[in-house]
Amino acid sequence: MSKELKLLIREDLVMKSGKTRIEFLIYFEGKQYRVPTGQSIEPKFWIQKSELVDKKSDDATKINSYLSERKQEFEKYKRKKEALEENVSLEEMKRILKGIPLEDTKGMKNKSIYPTISKAFDDYVKLQKMKPGSKNNHRITKNVLVDFSKSKYRKELTIEQIDYKFVVQFVKYLREERPIPNQQNTVAKRLKLLKTVLRFSNRIGKYNIEDPFSNYPIELGRHKEIALTQEEYSDFKKAKLPAEACKSLKLAKNIFIFCCETGLRFSDAMDLSWEHINEKMSSFEKLQVKTNQSVFVPISNQAKAILIVYRNQYKDTQNHVFPRIDIQVMNRYLKDLAKLAGIDKNLTSHVARHTFGTNLGASGKISAYMICDLMGHSDIGMSQRYINLSKNELQKAMEAVWNKNA
Known part of the structure; x- marks a missing residue:
């Protein structure tokens, strides 16, 4: 995990204009990596202690705002990786600091920036304190959703592809098309878990995806106690x-x-x-x-x-x-x-x-x-x-x- 991120200027590489590059310095796995910010400034306007451009420079507001934004995105990336217990990537960190979206990688144009159904469920479970029974319910619901997705769409969908039509078809699948059709309360349970995971994933990723349940009420069946005489x-x-x-x-x-x-x-x-x-x-x-x-x-x-x-x-x-x-x-x-x-x-x-x-x-x-x-x-x-x-x-x-x- 990256331990520290610093900003500095390349005083050893002053350009003809009198300006020098501002660079990020990443400390990662015992090594240092420089990442250009694309910004430059005259050395006299750089305050190393604050890692900011002095307000006396006409470009101070613009450059400081840009550098602050890149730092925030970098910290957000680290927190997300830590929360999901995933390893950070040096290449991904470099892209973030350069202001290049992660989903813009060459040769990956067809790769969705959104998590698949199973990844969204796995991420949610990782970040929640759950008892074994709840974890098992989420695991079962995830598997049922993936089975439905693959049978209906021939692939596992990503969360932004889950819309109102998906929900309607999923309910029909649960009630009528499964080998053992589900009762109303089981259907409601599956839908509630899906709704919770979608909203969580939407918030944590800041995707602004439309909620497929906004116009779909989840109906519980009449509770019926069954006991043996x-x-x-x-x-x-x-x-x-x-x-x-x-x-x-x-x-x-x-x-x-x-x-x-x-x-x-x-x-x-x-x-x-x-x-x-x-x-x-x-x-x-x-x-x-x-x-x-x-x-x-x-x-x-x-x-x-x-x-x-x-x-x-x-x-x-x-x-x-x-x-x-x-x-x-x-x-x-x-x-x-x-x-x-x-x-x-x-x-x-x-x-x-x-x-x-x-x-x-x-x-x-x-x-x-x-x-x-x-x-x-x-x-x-x-x-x-x-x-x-x-x-x-x-x-x-x-x-x-x-x-x-x-």
């Missing part, structure tokens, strides 16, 4: 896997059951280590990945049996309880497991957490305050919904009985 959960546990079932399918089933028994989010199941679990395997306590709040959960016999399996069969250098599995892979296998169990619901990893809360509420023995503690909610209102969900299940059950006896 006691009967469905029992069917899920009893579901027999095919003899040729892979390890990942078995892992997905075990993690889902463990989360149904403990109320853990998928991110916390992946983060769970043996250090969180007491010696008797009767309970665990850990900080939640999403909220950073502590949660204490007693361990059921079913959950304990799963822990014993992985304690004996799986060894991890990070002391994790469960082998690594991607959430998208997990959710795909849950679709297969739902079919095997005869469950007509869209199972995802988060359904396990809702199942835990709903079954606690249905028991009639656990208050909303206890559910709040067990699930690590910051607001008891979030826990109260599981009591209401349980009442709805009871209502449906009674209606089924009444219809049968009618």
Whole structure:
């Protein structure tokens, strides 16, 4: 990284006009490099201490303004490279100090000055403090956008090419053209992340690109809580896997059951280590990945049996309880497991957490305050919904009985 930039005049090269060149001196990787500014001045008007032209010179205002601008562009370039953890380029620094735009390089006329979709996402993630789950959401959204871009335009677009039409076509792709179409809330999530990254990239690069979302409202779907009933959960546990079932399918089933028994989010199941679990395997306590709040959960016999399996069969250098599995892979296998169990619901990893809360509420023995503690909610209102969900299940059950006896 360049440590220092100085301005000086070439007193050893005085021209016939009596003037001498003003040059930049870059200290870069232990060496010095001179870069001409294209400006010249009589030596008597140069103030080396301030690195400025004396106001007594008629050209002082013009030259000082130009030199100040070049310095500012140089510092801006360095800060951006540092923020993105990228190496500075000597040639790029020279071009900036000469006042030559970086995108004007010969032989690179077709190269866009704008970042690609994937670079814009990568740069945004680098500069933000994100939890692993958020990073993963940005990674998935980036990959989906790049796949769409390449399938629709046969190349990965740069950010200035993303317009209103792109957004409309992307939404259609998510809803109708993907192998597994996305629900409205997932579509909204993808669009929100794209909108945030575009605006950030526009600001940091000062591109002044038109916002494709200025006339495109992002609509959330109606939130629908999905949980397994006691009967469905029992069917899920009893579901027999095919003899040729892979390890990942078995892992997905075990993690889902463990989360149904403990109320853990998928991110916390992946983060769970043996250090969180007491010696008797009767309970665990850990900080939640999403909220950073502590949660204490007693361990059921079913959950304990799963822990014993992985304690004996799986060894991890990070002391994790469960082998690594991607959430998208997990959710795909849950679709297969739902079919095997005869469950007509869209199972995802988060359904396990809702199942835990709903079954606690249905028991009639656990208050909303206890559910709040067990699930690590910051607001008891979030826990109260599981009591209401349980009442709805009871209502449906009674209606089924009444219809049968009618």
